[in-house]
Amino acid sequence: MVTRDSVATAGSAIGLVSLLFGWLTLKPNRLAAGTSLNLWETTGWGGTAIIFSLWLICFVLSLRGKERRPAAALSITANLIIIIILILAGLIASQLRQEETSLIRISLGSGIWLSLAGAYMVIFAARQRLPNWPVWRNLASWTGLAGIGVLLITGWLNDLSILQEFAGRQERFVQELGQHIILFSGSVTAGALLGIPLGIWAVRSKRVASPVFFITSITQTMPSLALFGLLIAPLSALSFAFPVLREFGIRGVGATPAIIAIIIYSLLPIVRNTFVSLTQIDPAVTDAGLGMGMSRFQLFRRVQVPLAAPLVLEGVRTASVQAVGNTAVAALIGAGGLGWFIFQGLGQAAADLIILGAIPIITLALVVDTLMRNIVRLSTPKGLAGGNQ
Amino acid sequence: MNNRSIKRWVFLSILLGVFLWLISNTQLWEIILSTLFPQETRVLHPRSLPVLVWEHVRLVVISSSITITVGVPLGIWVTRPSGRDFLPIVNDITSFGQTFPPVAVLALTVPMLGFGFLPTTVALFLYGLLPIVRNTIAGLRAVPPDILDAAYGLGMSRLHVLFRIEIPLAARVILAGVRTSVIINIGTAMIGAVIGAGGLGSPIIAGLVQDNIAYIIEGAVPAAMMAIIADQFWANIEETFAYSTISSNT
Structure with a gap:
């Protein structure tokens, strides 16, 4: 019997590939062209190792993703990935802005967007395998979004460019x-x-x-x-x-x-x-x-x-x-x-x-x-x- | 083809003829618009009307053709055994994606791909x-399972069933999707003028900026006609198709 969940596997693969793309974009001011920074250039090797291993866990779990327990674990991991990526992005943005002039803008790069898309795919697939576990199902659906909400409200992400644009207006x-x-x-x-x-x-x-x-x-x-x-x-x-x-x-x-x-x-x-x-x-x-x-x-x-x-x-x-x-x-x-x-x-x-x-x-x-x-x-x-x- | 659909095609051809005659007669526009708006020194956009229409048509035709060649096979794939795992997520994405306003999708391609023809085409393609x-998906899934059983029972191969049974029976619904997609593309391509893709949005935008209502009309009237013609064209194809399937069934 095949227990691999193709959607979750595809999502995890996208997540792993996303690590190769530009992670954050750095612009000297709001109108200038940006330079893109890699994952390891922004989070250091520690952060890279964490995100990489989380995606790897997802990938391995997805190979048995049609069973309930791996599915529940998958949904937790993917939600964690969303939250950790954004926490790190907020942290690095603040650091960079303290080091350099406050005019610089840091925005999320294509790598982060791809990773988020991959996480959505994994969560969506895992959610479907939990029909009789309403608590898990709700946790799987809402943890990531709630995390984003909390990060936004507490001002953790305030040094990202979109929020700076918002702050001025x-x-x-x-x-x-x-x-x-x-x-x-x-x-x-x-x-x-x-x-x-x-x-x-x-x-x-x-x-x-x-x-x-x-x-x-x-x-x-x-x-x-x-x-x-x-x-x-x-x-x-x-x-x-x-x-x-x-x-x-x-x-x-x-x-x-x-x-x-x-x-x-x-x-x-x-x-x-x-x-x-x-x-x-x-x-x-x-x-x-x-x-x-x-x-x-x-x-x-x-x-x-x-x-x-x-x-x-x-x-x-x-x-x-x-x-x-x-x-x-x-x-x-x-x-x-x-x-x-x-x-x-x-x-x-x-x-x-x-x-x-x-x-x-x-x-x-x-x-x-x-x-x-x-x-x-x-x-x-x-x-x-x-x-x- | 029966009488009714012949009438519809004749009507469409007349409409198309009138449209082509109108856009090629720049002088007529100049006369009408300068009588309506005597205070304006210029009543026609610097780029001529046929060029604007051509830009618009090109944008819509290119993006819609890519959309159809990608979209229909994608829809078929997720209803086959090999892609069935992806059916729920594709359903989810298409249903919440349609809630996204097309302007927002168009706007979001600019930070990624910049201004001009390419990002507009990409946005139109994705949204379409x-x-x-x-x-x-809806059309293929609506094919009654007993018909499929009968076809397999006759010894037809999967490909045969797909091309001889499923696609013809789903054609009407698929074509309705194409129609919606093309109409949305024509409308969204108007806004493409803001990001430098040209087309019939250009005179409207220029007219709004320079407060010149003649320009606005020069863009709006042909665009409205073009949308109606495209809509009728696909409606006719749908209609003609549906009749032929019914008659071949009986």
């Missing part, structure tokens, strides 16, 4: 994060308030359904930058013709076209899912409700809404995740949000500033996705659980 | 892989 960051959240959540809420009634209307009348789906699916295919552009022209003409509008903040560029575009993008997933959720309700269920003497309103409120809710919310989830990304593009037309850092960073060719925008945007998208998935799960009636999605 | 791999 803390206020701006909080402001743009807030703007991002307000823009995307406000627009998606408006999209839902429009889209759900539209979906219900489309179910009731065929004449409404086809043009609604035609228009929303056409706008959905349009590139976001093009849709922003197409909205800028009429809006600026409007604000030019009626200067009063400008007092309300309605201008060609800025938040207004962004909000309108994101509402338009939210419509398709929400309308489509509302439509599908209502049409897929078994007529026998509605008949039963009517037979019990429910009024139309009661039927809607007590039968149709609970049955349709999970799928409708699933549409809102799709729309929200998409909106987080489109809001990032909206920074180009002056709407603000976390995309501002990306485009500022691209303009100045400042890598750290780009990353300061990109990573929080990805994190925000993942958080919104997880949150909405849980809301969908909670809204699913017990009788439907497991069936619907 | 997700829907294709995902749909290839």
